[in-house]
Amino acid sequence: MSINVKQTGLYATIQDEGRTEGMPQGIPISGAMDFNLYRFANHVLGNKENSACIEFYQQGLKLEFDSPTFICIAVLDGEILLNDEQIESNSIIKIKSGDQILIKQLIEGNWGYIAVKDGFQSGAFLGSQSFYKALTQHQLKKSDKIIYVSYEGVSGADCPILNLEYYKTSVLDVFKGPEFQKLSQTLQYQLNNAEFSLSTSQNRMAYEIQERLDNELEEITTGPVLPGTVQYTPEGKMIALMRDAQVTGGYPRILQFSEKAINLLSQKRAKSKFKFNLIEINLEKI
Numbered sequence: 001m002s003i004n005v006k007q008t009g010l011y012a013t014i015q016d017e018g019r020t021e022g023m024p025q026g027i028p029i030s031g032a033m034d035f036n037l038y039r040f041a042n043h044v045l046g047n048k049e050n051s052a053c054i055e056f057y058q059q060g061l062k063l064e065f066d067s068p069t070f071i072c073i074a075v076l077d078g079e080i081l082l083n084d085e086q087i088e089s090n091s092i093i094k095i096k097s098g099d100q101i102l103i104k105q106l107i108e109g110n111w112g113y114i115a116v117k118d119g120f121q122s123g124a125f126l127g128s129q130s131f132y133k134a135l136t137q138h139q140l141k142k143s144d145k146i147i148y149v150s151y152e153g154v155s156g157a158d159c160p161i162l163n164l165e166y167y168k169t170s171v172l173d174v175f176k177g178p179e180f181q182k183l184s185q186t187l188q189y190q191l192n193n194a195e196f197s198l199s200t201s202q203n204r205m206a207y208e209i210q211e212r213l214d215n216e217l218e219e220i221t222t223g224p225v226l227p228g229t230v231q232y233t234p235e236g237k238m239i240a241l242m243r244d245a246q247v248t249g250g251y252p253r254i255l256q257f258s259e260k261a262i263n264l265l266s267q268k269r270a271k272s273k274f275k276f277n278l279i280e281i282n283l284e285k286i
Contacts (some may be wrong), residue, residue: 001150002067003064004065004145009059016129018128019125026246031243040160047118048176065095065096073090078109175256176254180254197211223249
């Protein structure tokens with residue numbers, strides 16, 4: 001049983017929670033851009049943790065199912081069609097043979113997830129089905145077929161409700177990065193008090209912050225970075241690394257987003273405004 005990809009849209013891939021085993025070899029973690037929404041889609045269907053979903057960006061994805069099953073399409077808000085009729089997202093959807101799903105547009109947010117009962121079946125690499133260029137073949141192309149297990153009957157499960165309040169805040173929690181203390185007191189104050197916005201440069205590797213701050217720091221010896229690390233370039237740009245980020249970098253690492261903040265940032269569109277909330281860690285209590 002399989003899905004036939006009729007239209008790919010932008011950045012449509014297979015994603016789970018990513019891989020950590022390849023980091024010593026320089027392989028990015030990857031995984032779903034918004035873990036909260038990805039996990040919700042699987043939770044609605046009662047899937048196991050880390051079940052693979054289809055992740056899509058904003059609009060254009062069209063899929064045809066050749067066998068019955070149940071799916072959940074998790075989005076913040078969107079226009080989604082089943083056989084040309086608009087349907088409700090964030091709920092259990094019964095699929096029949098020949099049904100077609102079209103993601104017409106996302107009204108809010110950037111990323112959405114299509115989960116199928118028991119997850120999509122595709123080859124894993126280092127314990128993950130997540131797409132990453134040159135490692136896997138799970139970036140969707142027109143006429144691709146994605147395997148799933150067929151289910152018939154009626155689902156009697158109660159459907160949880162997505163907490164949209166989770167996404168309403170413009171305050172994002174961050175921790176001090178390894179080079180934070182090298183910043184001047186003025187820059188530290190600006191980071192903790194000024195309002196920032198996102199540029200149009202957004203992809204699975206990084207989101208760039210629009211505003212620039214004068215940088216007098218030297219580049220560092222190459223060091224480890226993670227999704228959520230904020231790098232500070234010689235030109236004063238701040239770059240928030242996302243799920244497909246490299247595992248090392250030579251720019252000062254001035255901040256580190258919390259896991260929730262990565263989820264929130266991933267769904268913010270260009271020109272969205274936000275502030276950093278610097279969380280102090282009391283090492284004496286660790």
